[in-house]
Amino acid sequence: MKVKRFFAPDMRRAIKQVRDTLGADAVILSNQQVEGGIEIIAAVDYDEGLLAPATTSSSPATAGGTGVPADAAAPVSRAARTWAGASRDATQASATAGTPSGPESPGAPEPEVRAETRRPVAVDWSQDPAIVAMRDEIRELRGLLENQLAHLAWGDTRRRHPLYTEAMRRLGQMELDSGLMERFARPALTARDSDEAWRQVLAALTAAVPEARDELLDHGGVLALVGSTGVGKTTSVAKLAARYVLRHGARHVALVTTDSYRIGAHEQLMTYGRLLGIPVQVASDPKSLRDTLSSLADKRLVLIDTAGMSQRDLRLTEQFATLADAGVPVRTLLVLSATAHASVLAETLRAFSGVVLDGAIVTKLDEAASLGGVLSALIGQQLPLHFMTDGQRVPEDIQVARAGDLVDQAAELARKLALPREESMAERFGGQQAHVHV
Incomplete structure (x- = not known):
């Protein structure tokens, strides 16, 4: 076996030296980063038997029980023996574990030690x-x-x-x-x-643009508004209630709030209820919501104002479970702010996909600089648009959705923006x- 050390500035040149000097059959025994480059120790005509651990034998002229003369094993380079060190330690530990403790009997045959072969160190070319x-x-x-x-x-x-x-x-x-x-x-x-x-x-x-074909309020029933924080759910509930009162009277409508998270969250809705002359009740959990809706069974329309939460809030699942366990069919409208970025709208739609959505309300059209995001969200999810709001006045600033009006407003706002560059x-x-x- 011929062992030789090579040094080069990088791995590629070192490997080339090995190949040019020892040929394609050379075996790399070790490689390491040294000051100024890479050091490789390689061998040709590699015999794994030479790297077997030396053990005491009855014949002093042999080493490791392999029949190789001891003086032939001596020239093996220190790098090669280092490469075989892990195999030697493991083999000696195994031999020691298998030998009974205590003094050995005189003349007892020494156990045969089998050297475990080990593959040469692999070179990770992808990191060159x-x-x-x-x-x-x-x-x-x-x-x-x-x-x-x-x-x-x-x-x-x-x-x-x-x-x-x-x-x-x-x-x-x-x-x-x-x-x-x-x-x-x-x-x-x-x-x-x-x-x-x-x-x-x-x-x-x-x-x-998916547009609702009928007036949702005329069907009555239980209608819940859901959405992220600050999109205008409470104001939209008040506008819908006022719209219904003007057409059908105050005795046929009631308001319910499930927002028990924010301090003073009920006050705004209570104020709207007093102004409109309609009852407002609070339901903080599924049981109280079932009891509340049961007590309002004589009302034609019940509007539920849910708690505003971030689309990333883990409590959203609790809100969905509360609506699903209401005991009566609940139709759900998602409130979307026209001022939100397209990516925020897309994330909101994904978050609220945990509840069956019957449509959408788009708010804050008067504050939006662009409507491309909300149009993309509605078309992408095929979510019917029922109402649009464009101000804080109750009930003036809410209209039944018209896709043509929304697109025309989007085109008008776009004229104030710069065209994309070529x-x-x-x-x-x-x-x-x-x-x-x-």
Whole structure:
């Protein structure tokens, strides 16, 4: 066996030295980081028997019971013996454990020790600095290439379908979801001019907004409003109650609040109840809610104001369980703020998917700078829109939802915003638009 030490600035050069000197059949016994580079100890014509632990034998001319002369084992390098140290310690421990304690009988045969073979140290090529650097460089080059191709594809689409790309930019100005932008811009491919293209785009967008077909309050029953903190649930309950009182009278409606978490949470609803002349009751748990709804069985409409919680609040499941265990059918409306960011709206919809939603109310339209997020949420979840609110006045600032009005308001607000830059549009859609065709 021939053992040799190699030193190089990095692993790749060290391995090349091993291969050039000892050939492809060389075995790496150890490798370590040293000052200035990498040190590798390798061997060729490797015989594992030479690394077996030496044990006392009846013949002093042999070592380890392998028949190899002791003077032949001596030249094995210190690095090779170090590599075999773990195997030797384990073997000697095993031999000691299997030998009865106490003095040995004279002339008793010494137990045979079997050396356990061990595989050479494996080299993790993926962590080689040169390979890591090469991988990072390839990733960077790929990003640059994809960016260039995206710009070329978007520029080609803009030349072939200028009305389509213009519609895409205007929908982006509305801050609509990217997938919906592509979907609703397609009618522009067959339009004759820019005005016709935009009318067709808005018509397609309006048709996609799920709109409630009837007046929810006319059906009566038990109606609960749920939603995150600060979206306007309590004010919306008061507006709905006032709307019903104006049409059917105060003796047929009642209010219930389940908000037992906030200090003074009932006071606002109590004040609205006194102004409208309708009863307001508090239910803090499933049993009290069942009892309360049972006592209000003679009312045509019961509106429940639930506690406002973050979409990440773990107590939401308790609220869902309370409504599910009410003892009577409860229809649920999710209250969404038009001022919320699209990602917040999407997270809210996921959080409140634990309860069956019968529709939505969009609030704070008078405060919103863009309506693309709420439109994307409603279309994406196909959640019917029942009412829209645009102020604090009760009951004036609530209207039955009209998809056309919401889309027109979204387009009007978008005019105050800047169009997305061509570079931004290319990066978002360039890779996909190469396949657009009429």
